[in-house]
Amino acid sequence: MLNMLRSSGVLSEQELMELPGVPSMELVEKGPVAVIECAEMIPCNPCEACCPTGAIKIGDDINNLPIIDAVKCTGCGLCIAACPGLAIFVVNGAHTKSEALVSIPYEFLPLPNIGDQVEALDRQGKKVCMAKIVQIRSSKKFDKTAIVSFTIPKERCMEVRHIRLSGGMQRKQ
Amino acid sequence: METELAIVGSGPAGLAAAIEAAKTGVKVTIIDENPRPGGQLFKQIHKFFGSEKHKAGIRGIDIGHELLEQCEKLNVQIFLRTEVWAVFDNGKALGLKHANNTTEKLNTRKLILATGAIENPLAFPGWTLPGVLGAGATQTLMNLHRVLPGQRVLMVGTGNVGLIVSYQLLQAGADVVAAIDILPQIGGWGVHASKIRRLGIPILTSHTIKEAFGNNEVKGAVIARVGQDNKVIPETERTLEIDTICIAVGLSPMAELAQSAGCQTIHIAELGGWTPMHNKRMETTIKGIYVAGDVCGVEEASTAMEEGKISGIAAAESLGYLQRGKAKELMKERQESLNALRAGPFATQSKLGKEKLIERFHKC
Secondary structure, eight states, X not given: OOHHHHXXXXXXXXXXXXXXXXXXHHHXXXXXXXXXXXXXXXXXXXXXXXXXXXXXXXXXXTTSOOEEOTTTOOOOOHHHHHOXXXXXXXXXXXXXXXXXXXXXXXXXXXXXXXTOEEEEEOTTSOEEEEEEEEEEEOOGGGTTOEEEEEEEEGGGTTTOOEEEOTTSSSOOO | OEEEEXXXXXXXXXXXXXXXXXXXXXXXXXXXXXXSSSTTGGGOOSBOOSOGGGTTTSBHHHHHHHHHHHHHHTTOEEEOSOEEEEEEGGGTEEEEEOTTSOEEEEEEEEEEEOOOEEEOOOOOTTTTSTTEEEHHHHHIIIIISOOOOOSEEEEEOOSHXXXXXXXXXXXXXXXXXXXXXXXXXXXXOHXXXXXXXXXXXXXXXXXXXXXXXXXXXXXXXXXXXXXTTSOBOTTOOEEEEOSEEEXXXXXXXXXXXXXXXXXXXXXXXXXXXXXXXXXXXXXXXXXXXXXXXXXXXXXXXXXXXXXXXXXXXXXXXXXXXXXHHHHHHXXXXXXXXXXXXXXXXXXXXXXXXXXXXXXXXXXX
16 A cells, blocks of 8 residues: 555555545646645644635544545635645636646745746656646735646646746756 | 643653643643753644644644743743753652752652653764764754755655655755665655655665765765665665765654653663553653653654643642543543544554553553
8 A cells, every 4th residue: 555655755646546536637627726745644624624615524433534525626726725735726627728727835935926837847847838827816814835837738637746947946957 | 840740852752741730720830851842843834734622723833832832821830941851759859950950959749751752873984074973953943943965865764754854855945865765665645755756765675774975974875675684685776976864764762861860661662662650631651740742652743732732731630730530531632633643554652652551561
């Protein structure tokens, strides 16, 4: 169980698809939905507490894995900033015909600008394509975690989980 | 000087204990050798896990501010830059050395030791070179003093501390060349590991550091793969050009003061080493001396706060500020909250360790 995650820090595709917080590709293609990449039973539930529609369920034992109800989820993204593990993303596979909109937690400075073309990175930090920044949300409630939304080719929407700005404070490769 | 409850250490456990006791009317005095209160909380710039009642989603630094504010409102006295050099008379008096080098005796009716833990060192050729430092020291430099210890860092150890500090190093503008661990699996939580992997930091499990080299400071390190016997596999050595090596290979309880006070200790590997035995009320083998937090088993700040609260309630009750029934009720609440934090598979070790500790207490 979770051998890939435990030995490499990266969830394998199979490990990912088995998680109760990760909706199927079919559901992702219907519209914006939270993708909760939380695989281990750690005592934590801010995602459930912050969800305005009750789409995330953990229950009384806070060690349970979060379960996403894709029908109830509106893709508002509040859980992105609430998750202390930075493990929640919102993916909209129906953004346009060819593009998906992905929203990620971002805790680096400087923040990107709307319209910027940036490198889109997968779970291993490898560049897989370019992304175009379309929205940056930050508020007191998000407590210094910005939510950055960008568009990428649709087929990459379950791969891309971070971005790299040129000249930003991030790992150079 | 006189007080009703002396608390040694102003980290999450000590502050939480002070607040619980002071709320009931106890006169509380905290002593800390550091220039600032808060223990490790002010280095913790990440959001905490847990549920709402464990202050989940709030950054450690903000939890620190919140606790200090409450202490101030409750008139908790805090002596900083003050060392406790002895515990006299079964915890009824402490020997203090203040910042100005004067000494003083503090008489107290009850004592809580919340002295925390210390980072484990790791010895290898070159480990004394400037540039080799603990992950905690790195956090102090970076997050408290705003000084980056280096530009290219090797992280040794992939427990939560190693993973979180790697992330923070990147936030501060340094590069982490790799995070290594001698074990075949990552020590910390998957979410922390994933966080640094997608930033491009390699995690090399089954790897060890062979040596650090450089004349007056670290210029590089040799790492190598290890086999199942933890021995280096020949010809797997790699040289990394780096200027900083961060050591994050675990913590040990700082039980010296408890030991010198005469509290019985026991070695429990799951809790990080020698720890004072205590019961469910956090009372040690000496009546009136309590412990809370990492000193009695290395865990999380969230568990430390819960233990601190229990010790504060117990001390307040024994001082007569809380009635038995009320204290019992409050303690039950805290115990349930603590149990929730220790219920998951990651806490199995510390839960087992704590059970052993309490069992042994009742045997002696």
